[in-house]
Amino acid sequence: MSRRPSTFMLGGRTYSPAASLLLALPFLAMIVLAFLLPLGMLLHESLFVPSFNLANYEKVFDQAVYLRVMGRTLRISAFVTIITLLLAYPLAALMARTRGLLLAILLLAVLLPLWTSVLVRTYAWLVLLQRNGVLNDILFGLHIISAPTQFLRTEGAVVLAMSHVLLPFMVLPLYAALRAIPNDYVRAAQVLGAGSLSVFRHVVLPLSLPGTSSGCLMVFLLAIGFFVTPALIGGPQQMMLATLVQQQVTELLNWPFAGALVGVLLLFVLILVIAFNRVVRLDRFVGQV
Amino acid sequence: MLERTRTPVSGRHDCHVSIRNLHKAYGDVVAVKDVTIEVKPGEFLALLGPSGSGKTTLLMAVAGFDFPDSGRIEIGGQDVTWMPPHKRDLGMVFQRYTLFPHMSVLDNIAFPLRMRKVGRAAREERARAALATVQLEGYGDRTPAQLSGGQQQRVALARAIVYNPKVLLMDEPLSALDKKLREEMQVEIKHLQRELGISVIFVTHDQTEALTMADRIAVLNFGELQQVGAPKELYEHPASAFVAGFIGETNFWRARAKADATAGDETEVELDGGDTARVLATQAFRRDQAVQVAIRPEHVKLAPNASGMTAAIDDAIYAGSITTLLVKTKGPTLRVRLSTPDEAAATTPGGTLSLTWEARHARAYAVS
Amino acid sequence: MRRTRPAASTLAVSAVAYAVTVFLLLPTILIVPMSFGPDQYLRFPPAGFTLHWYAVYFTDADWIGATLFSVKIAVLTAIAATLIGTLISVALVRGRLPLKRLFELLVVGPVIVPNIALAIAMFLVFDRLRLTGTTLGFVAAHTALAMPFVVFTILASLYRFDSDLERAALSCGANPLQAFLLVTLPQISPGIISAALFAFIISFDEPVISFFISNLDNRSLPRKMFEDIDYNISPTLAAVATMLTALTLLALVLGHLLKRRSNHP
Numbered sequence: 001m002s003r004r005p006s007t008f009m010l011g012g013r014t015y016s017p018a019a020s021l022l023l024a025l026p027f028l029a030m031i032v033l034a035f036l037l038p039l040g041m042l043l044h045e046s047l048f049v050p051s052f053n054l055a056n057y058e059k060v061f062d063q064a065v066y067l068r069v070m071g072r073t074l075r076i077s078a079f080v081t082i083i084t085l086l087l088a089y090p091l092a093a094l095m096a097r098t099r100g101l102l103l104a105i106l107l108l109a110v111l112l113p114l115w116t117s118v119l120v121r122t123y124a125w126l127v128l129l130q131r132n133g134v135l136n137d138i139l140f141g142l143h144i145i146s147a148p149t150q151f152l153r154t155e156g157a158v159v160l161a162m163s164h165v166l167l168p169f170m171v172l173p174l175y176a177a178l179r180a181i182p183n184d185y186v187r188a189a190q191v192l193g194a195g196s197l198s199v200f201r202h203v204v205l206p207l208s209l210p211g212t213s214s215g216c217l218m219v220f221l222l223a224i225g226f227f228v229t230p231a232l233i234g235g236p237q238q239m240m241l242a243t244l245v246q247q248q249v250t251e252l253l254n255w256p257f258a259g260a261l262v263g264v265l266l267l268f269v270l271i272l273v274i275a276f277n278r279v280v281r282l283d284r285f286v287g288q289v
Numbered sequence: 290m291l292e293r294t295r296t297p298v299s300g301r302h303d304c305h306v307s308i309r310n311l312h313k314a315y316g317d318v319v320a321v322k323d324v325t326i327e328v329k330p331g332e333f334l335a336l337l338g339p340s341g342s343g344k345t346t347l348l349m350a351v352a353g354f355d356f357p358d359s360g361r362i363e364i365g366g367q368d369v370t371w372m373p374p375h376k377r378d379l380g381m382v383f384q385r386y387t388l389f390p391h392m393s394v395l396d397n398i399a400f401p402l403r404m405r406k407v408g409r410a411a412r413e414e415r416a417r418a419a420l421a422t423v424q425l426e427g428y429g430d431r432t433p434a435q436l437s438g439g440q441q442q443r444v445a446l447a448r449a450i451v452y453n454p455k456v457l458l459m460d461e462p463l464s465a466l467d468k469k470l471r472e473e474m475q476v477e478i479k480h481l482q483r484e485l486g487i488s489v490i491f492v493t494h495d496q497t498e499a500l501t502m503a504d505r506i507a508v509l510n511f512g513e514l515q516q517v518g519a520p521k522e523l524y525e526h527p528a529s530a531f532v533a534g535f536i537g538e539t540n541f542w543r544a545r546a547k548a549d550a551t552a553g554d555e556t557e558v559e560l561d562g563g564d565t566a567r568v569l570a571t572q573a574f575r576r577d578q579a580v581q582v583a584i585r586p587e588h589v590k591l592a593p594n595a596s597g598m599t600a601a602i603d604d605a606i607y608a609g610s611i612t613t614l615l616v617k618t619k620g621p622t623l624r625v626r627l628s629t630p631d632e633a634a635a636t637t638p639g640g641t642l643s644l645t646w647e648a649r650h651a652r653a654y655a656v657s
Numbered sequence: 658m659r660r661t662r663p664a665a666s667t668l669a670v671s672a673v674a675y676a677v678t679v680f681l682l683l684p685t686i687l688i689v690p691m692s693f694g695p696d697q698y699l700r701f702p703p704a705g706f707t708l709h710w711y712a713v714y715f716t717d718a719d720w721i722g723a724t725l726f727s728v729k730i731a732v733l734t735a736i737a738a739t740l741i742g743t744l745i746s747v748a749l750v751r752g753r754l755p756l757k758r759l760f761e762l763l764v765v766g767p768v769i770v771p772n773i774a775l776a777i778a779m780f781l782v783f784d785r786l787r788l789t790g791t792t793l794g795f796v797a798a799h800t801a802l803a804m805p806f807v808v809f810t811i812l813a814s815l816y817r818f819d820s821d822l823e824r825a826a827l828s829c830g831a832n833p834l835q836a837f838l839l840v841t842l843p844q845i846s847p848g849i850i851s852a853a854l855f856a857f858i859i860s861f862d863e864p865v866i867s868f869f870i871s872n873l874d875n876r877s878l879p880r881k882m883f884e885d886i887d888y889n890i891s892p893t894l895a896a897v898a899t900m901l902t903a904l905t906l907l908a909l910v911l912g913h914l915l916k917r918r919s920n921h922p
C-alpha cells in the first residue's frame with residue numbers, strides 16, 4: 001500500500017468525499033424530483049412561457065385586487081406574529097422555570113397541538129366559531145349578544161385561529177432561549193439590586209433575543225404561506241396569498257400567474273431568511289418532551 | 290497489500306514500529322513536525338508532552354485514523370502509511386471508555402475475534418482467557434454500564450489484546466481514573482506488557498506515569514520531538530531546557546557565558562545577580578552569549594564555611610525524610626532539597642545559607 | 658430555586674402562562690366530548706352519549722379507503738425518509754462531503770419554502786409525469802417534506818454518539834461498513850425510530866400537498882377531511898379528529914420513551 005486511499009475508506013474520522021457523495025446520492029435524487037424540479041418548472045412557467053417576460057409579475061403589483069390580497073396577507077401575518085409572541089413569552093418563561101412533571105405536562109401541551117393535524121385544529125375552530133357554534137351559545141347565554149353572530153369569514157377569526165395553530169412554533173424557540181440563560185445571571189442582577197422588572201429588561205430580554213427573533217421568523221414565514229386555516233376559516237372573503245394561488249390553479253388554470261405569485265412569495269421568504277441570517281432550528285420541534 | 294492474518298500466531302511480536310519524518314498540519318497549526326521514532330520489539334514507549342504537543346495526532350497516524358502530510362510509518366517492516374485502520378492489526382485503548390454499550394462484556398472482548406472470523410467456541414474461550422488476564426473473571430455477562438471506570442478500562446484492554454496484535458496503542462488510558470486506581474493500573478499494564486512481550490506506544494502528559502511505566506520516553510513539544518531516551522537518561526541528561534523543565538523538578542537561572550566553550554566542557558558563567566559559577570555546557574557557546582542554567586533541587590548543596598553563594602531562607606517545606614527549602618538568591622528563588630534531619634537541622638526560615646553545586650550538575654542551555 | 662415567596666409579577670406571569678396553556682389545548686379537547694353527542698350538529702355540552710359517529714366512520718368505504726391509503730403512504734414515507742435521511746446524515750457528520758453547505762440548505766429547503774408553493778409546483782410536475790394520485794407521487798412529496806425533521810433527529814443522535822466507539826470498532830478489525838452496522842447503527846437506532854415516527858405523522862397529517870396531488874381514485878385522509886369540512890361539518894369529522902388527536906398523543910409518548918432510552922442506554 002503506497003497510494004493514498006481514495007474510495008470507500010476511513011481517513012481521520014470521515015468517509016472519503018467519494019463515499020460521502022455516494023451516501024448523499026439517494027437524497028439528491030429525491031430532492032431533485034420532489035423539490036428542485038417542481039419549483040424550477042413553476043418559476044419557469046411564470047417567466048418563460050411562451051418566452052421571457054415579466055408580465056405575470058407586473059400583474060401581481062399592478063392590480064388592486066392582488067395588492068389587497070398581499071396587503072391582507074402581510075397584515076394578518078404581522079398580527080399573528082405579535083399575538084403569538086405576547087402569548088408565548090409568559091408560557092415559555094414559566095416552562096424555563098419549571099422542572100419535572102409540570103414541565104412535562106406543559107411541554108406536552110405545546111407539542112400535542114404542534115403535532116396534531118392542522119386540519120383537526122382548524123376544524124375545532126370552525127365548530128367553535130360557526131353560527132350555531134359554542135362561542136355563539138356562550139355569548140347568547142351570557143346575554144352579550146341577542147342573535148347568532150357570524151364570526152367565520154372575518155379577519156379576526158382568521159387571526160385568532162392562525163395564532164392558535166402557530167403558537168407552538170413561537171413557544172419552543174423562546175423556551176430554548178430562556179432555558180439557556182444561566183440562573184446565576186438573574187441572581188447576580190438581583191444581588192446587584194435590580195428589581196424584577198429591570199432584571200427582565202436588562203438581563204432576560206436581551207439574552208432571549210435570538211430565540212425571540214427565530215420564533216418570529218418561523219411564525220411569520222409559516223403565516224405568509226399558510227393555506228389550510230385561511231382557506232377554511234376565512235373563505236374567499238378573507239383571501240390570502242396561498243388561497244389566491246390555489247384559486248388561480250384549480251379554478252382558472254392560470255399557471256404562469258400562479259407561478260408569479262409563488263415567485264413573489266419565495267422572494268419574501270428569501271428576504272426574511274437572509275435579513276434574519278438564521279437557519280431555522282428544526283431540532284427544537286422534534287423530540288422535545 | 291498483504292493479506293491480513295486471520296488467526297494470530299502467538300510469539301510473533303518480533304515487529305517494531307518505525308515512524309519516519311512524519312509531518313502533519315491542520316491549516317496553519319503544525320501538529321507534528323518531522324518526527325522520527327523507532328519502537329523496538331517488546332518495548333514500552335511513552336509519548337510525553339504538554340497539551341497540544343501533537344501526541345494524539347502522532348498516535349492517530351500510527352493507528353490509521355488520520356493520514357500524515359508526509360513521512361512514512363512502518364509496522365513490522367511493512368509500509369502502512371496509507372493502510373486503513375482495520376487492516377493494521379493493532380490494539381488500541383482510548384482515553385474514554387469505548388466499550389460498545391449494547392454488547393455484554395464478553396461480546397465486547399470477542400468482537401475483534403468475530404471480525405477475524407474466529408469460530409464461536411474458540412472466540413468465547415479466548416475472550417474468557419483475556420478477561421482472566423485483566424482479573425475480571427465472572428464479569429463476562431455484565432453490560433459495560435454495570436462496571437466501574439477502572440473495570441471498563443480493563444475490559445477495553447482485554448479487547449485490545451485478545452487477538453494478539455502486533456502493537457498496542459494507548460491514548461491517555463488512565464487519565465479518567467482517580468489517583469490510587471491509576472497507580473494500580475500502571476503497574477498492571479506494565480506487568481501485562483512484559484508478560485505478552487508486546488510493543489506499546491503509550492500517550493500521556495503525566496511525567497510520573499511516563500517515568501514509572503516506560504522503557505523509553507519520547508518528549509514532544511509543539512509537534513517537535515525533543516528527546517527520546519530511557520527515563521534515567523532523560524532525567525540526568527536532558528537534551529534541552531524544555532526537557533529539563535518538563536521531567537522532574539528543575540531550577541532555572543539566567544546567565545551569561547564568560548568564555549567560549551564546546552559541548553561537554555565545564556565552563557564559567559556569570560549568573561543573574563552577579564555571582565560566578567561553574568557549569569556544564571550542553572552545547573557550544575560563545576563568550577557573552579545568554580544561557581540558561583538548569584539545576585535540580587537535590588543537586589544544590591550547602592557549602593561549608595560560607596564559601597558559596599549566600600541566600601536567605603524564605604520557607605521550609607517539611608515532607609518526612611526530605612525537606613524542601615525555598616531560598617532567595619541574588620537571582621531567582623531556588624528550591625533546595627535537603628535530607629532530614631542532618632542537613633536541614635541547621636536551617637530556619639529567616640536565616641541565611643551558603644550554596645554550591647558540582648559543575649556537572651548545572652547544565653547550561655543556550656537561550657534561543 | 659428560591660425559597661422566598663414569588664413576587665407578584667411572577668405570579669401574574671404564571672397565571673397568564675396557564676391561561677395560554679388552556680387556550681392551546683381547549684379547542685381540540687372540546688371536540689372530544691362533542692364527538693360522542695347524538696345530535697346531527699355539534700353541541701357543547703353534548704346531549705347524550707353515542708358511538709354512532711365512530712360507527713359511521715368505520716362503515717363508510719370512503720373514509721376507510723382514504724385512511725388506508727394514508728396509512729400506506731405514511732408507512733412508505735417513513736421507510737423512505739429514514740433510509741435516505743440516515744445516509745445523508747452519516748455523510749454530513751462522518752463524511753468529507755463536498756458542497757456540504759449546499760446539502761445543508763437543501764435539507765432545510767422544504768420547511769423554508771411555504772407548503773403552498775411546493776404543493777402547486779408538485780401539482781404542475783406530477784400532472785405532466787402522470788404521478789398525480791399515485792403512491793410514488795405521494796411518497797416522493799411527503800419524503801421531501803419530512804426530510805428536514807428526519808435529518809435533524811438523526812443528526813442529533815449521531816452527534817450524541819461517541820465517534821471513538823466507531824474508531825474502537827475499526828481498531829478491532831471491523832471494516833467501515835461493519836463498524837457502522839454493528840456499532841453505530843444500534844447506538845443511534847432510537848433516534849432513527851423516532852425519526853420514522855415523525856415522518857409517519859408528517860405524512861399522515863399532511864393536508865396541503867395532498868390537497869393538490871390527490872385525484873378522484875386516490876385521496877389521502879387529510880384531503881377527504883378537507884372536503885368534508887368545506888361542504889358539511891358532520892359529527893363524523895369530530896370522531897375522526899378525536900382519533901387523530903389520540904394517535905398523536907400516542908406517538909408523542911412513544912417518542913418520549915424512545916428518547917429516554919437513547920439518553921440512558
Ligand SMILES: Nc1ncnc2c1ncn2[C@@H]1O[C@H](COP(=O)(O)OP(=O)(O)OP(=O)(O)O)[C@@H](O)[C@H]1O
Binds near residue numbers: 315319341
Ligand atoms: N482535527 C484537527 N483540526 C485542527 N487542529 C487540530 C486537529 N487535531 C489536532 N489539532 C491541533 O494540533 C495540535 C496537536 O493536537 P493533539 O491533539 O495531537 O495534541 P495532544 O498532544 O494530544 O494534546 P492533549 O494532551 O491535549 O490531548 C493542537 O494544536 C491541536 O489544536
Ligand SMILES: [Mg+2]
Binds near residue numbers: 344345346
Ligand atoms: Mg491527546
